Amino acid sequence: MTSFAPVHPQQVPVSQPALRLDNVTKSYGSGSARVTALDAVSLALPAQGFTAIMGPSGSGKSTFLHCAAGLDQPTSGSVWMGDTQVSALKPKARTMFRRDHVGFVFQAYNLMSSLTVEQNVTLPLLLAGRTADRGHVEQILESVGLSRMNRRRPAELSGGQQQRVAIARALVTRPGVIFADEPTGALDSRTGQQILLLLRDASRELGQTVVMVTHDPIAAARADRVLFLASGRFAGHLDAPTAGAIEKSLTDLGQW
Known part of the structure; x- marks a missing residue:
């Protein structure tokens, strides 16, 4: 059994939650082949947290x-971002909501090779039929260290620089939540730490809410808190985590 406390919605500091899951279950298959990947998960995460x-x-x-x-x-339960119940939206409306209100940063940068850095960053605005605020775009490029590379194409950038473009693209729509899925998995240690600092700064200085899935304790230690999953349920959390404390918690979870 782990030594850290289980997470319940009221235990995560909440003030107008940016993201809330109420009793969310996700199952695949049916009958004896049914697999429950998430089992009655509930939590609320505040704005401007990592x-x-x-x-x-x-x-x-x-x-x-x-x-x-x-x-x-x-399969059941509800997902809320701000005051919108995302799980109740029809597929087309949910796609439009993601485009306008959710940012994504993945291990694969998913950049358009034919577009410049600036064009890649502003692509979500173009797809949404919105005019890019030049000042805002310049501020975002400056914040990720790309202000002098705005006319380069992805092939002219290092992996770390391409991930910076992906972060800038995620920021440009001023999303309610940025989701990062193993964002440093394809990067060397030093470059990975720079990317994690950018995500932390996005939370602390730009007021973004960042949720990052990772298997790396060193990466997770950059976050404000770590939430642990085991067998589809929340199994505990750490505030102001250290890599050592995270490793111990993961070891304990592996013994369940």
Whole structure:
């Protein structure tokens, strides 16, 4: 049994939650082949926080991200971003909501090779039929260290620089929540730490809410808190985490 306290919605500091899951369950298959990837998960995360989600392989991390971000529908329960019940939206409306209100940063940068840095960053605005605020775009590029690279194309950038473009793209729409899925997995240690600092700064200085799924205790230690999943349920949390405390918690979880 782990030594840290189980997470309940009221235990995570809440003031107008940016993200809330109420009793969310996600199952696949039917009958004897039915698999429950998330099992009655409830939590509320405040705005302007940086939260890492961790757990053993098969714990439900990816399913949590997909349901929380509106990429997948829960089998039961509800997902809220701000005052919008995302899980109640029809597929087209949910897609439009994600485009306007959710930012994504993945291990694969998913940049358009034919577009410049600036064009890649402003692409979500173009797809939404919105005019880019030049001052805001310049501020975002400056914040991620790309202000002098705005006319370069992805092939002219290092992996770390390409991930900076992905972060800038996630920031440009002023999303309610940014979801990062193993954002440093393809980067060397030093570059990965720079990317984590950018995500932390996005939370602390730009007021963004960041939720990161990772298997790396060193990466998770950059977050304000770590929430642990095991067998589809929340199993505990750490505030102001250290890599050592995270490793111990993961070891304990692996013995469940």
